[in-house]
């Protein structure tokens with residue numbers, strides 16, 4: 363793994379994040395998978411990869427970031443969830459853990475979940491055998507609890523499945539860390555102020571594994587892919603840096619330079635006209 367990838371993964375590592383309730387205590391080994399701790403890549407890169415491979419490469423290989431109003435709103439929303447609310451809160455039969463550190467050696471990713479809820483499945487002393495594989499014991503609160511990840515998103519549900527893949531990756535991390543099976547979770551969208559339930563189907567799990575494999579391929583190659591302009595480029599914060607019109611695949615060097623000169627001329631004319 364490159365130093366850059368290591369730095370990024372470290373940024374999403376435990377740091378000042380909360381430990382996952384119910385996980386083995388610090389220092390105790392967690393179950394393994396096909397990757398090692400050294401291979402871990404940022405879980406948050408998966409959603410960018412589903413959105414656009416080039417965006418993911420620019421952000422996580424070239425380490426380019428540019429905010430627009432959409433990304434600023436998103437950062438603000440995540441800050442509110444991570445920093446302005448208590449790390450752990452018990453509300454009757456609901457325990458809420460915020461800013462939770464997650465990792466999976468099966469997917470080879472490390473990251474932070476906005477919220478992992480734990481819903482009480484049975485009171486202390488009433489453990490139902492059927493629920494054992496979908497519930498965990500939590501220190502200090504008794505009984506068994508069902509984990510349920512919730513990811514906060516600015517805006518509204520997207521056309522692609524980038525948000526679902528990110529949530530499913532979090533679910534796979536939780537399953538690996540706690541030794542449970544997660545059936546579902548939720549995405550909370552700021553625009554509608556509503557939760558959308560996500561069922562972790564076999565198909566979504568397969569897609570999540572495929573995307574994480576592709577992420578590792580991309581990092582191993584270490585080059586930013588070139589892609590054609592797409593309708594989603596309009597909302598991409600990196601459009602000015604990416605310039606898909608001049609850097610897309612199949613563009614010759616001569617045409618690239620001609621296009622770059624044409625765009626520069628147009629920008630100069632626009633500046634003069636202002």
Ligand code: SF4
Nearest residue numbers: 414417595598601604
């Ligand atoms: S501008 Fe378009 S092609 Fe470039 S990174 Fe953004 S979405 Fe991808």
